[in-house]
Amino acid sequence: AQSVTQLDSHVSVSEGTPVLLRCNYSSSYSPSLFWYVQHPNKGLQLLLKYTSAATLVKGINGFEAEFKKSETSFHLTKPSAHMSDAAEYFCVVSDRYDKIIFGKGTRLHILP
């Protein structure tokens, strides 16, 4: 069985400081892992994905994530937060075509 846990429901950081959004997963197979971002009243946009090619994955808008199998983690980071990063972030795991599991989401707040 697979599952995904986003460890923080809300994260607040000051503009220009680093961002860390935490995600742990459980999977019986070799998973694909995704981070999506959702701005208010919008659909979900893919930030980045892990598909077993490289453990450090670079995405759009300066975000990156590192797949750590030993820790079953896929945390999302960004070196310097921007006001436009304020949004909801979802970690998603998939290990079979018809099984896609969403985390509960982390709301990122950016303080001026």
Add this chain to the structure above:
Amino acid sequence: DAMVIQNPRYQVTQFGKPVTLSCSQTLNHNVMYWYQQKSSQAPKLLFHYYDKDFNNEADTPDNFQSRRPNTSFCFLDIRSPGLGDAAMYLCATSTRDPGSYNEQFFGPGTRLTVL
């Protein structure tokens, strides 16, 4: 640009009055999904089509139906909307081609209000 389109973006209906939400895609993907997302929650999968094969999630209410007349279009029908059905409805697509890793492409969503 290839994309997933949802119409309308905002839909208002009355309690018990049937409503249909529309999704179309230009990606030529063989899988289409419908999600329900309530405020401050993760999207909840209602059902998906793999080509014409319909797959209903076990806990999707009978009030929700779907149609996929061709590869490009998929519809969500809510037969008798209740107040609890007010939500954002998201359509997504993916392909099961090798190397796709089940990446989903989402539409902008339809915000449903039930009066």
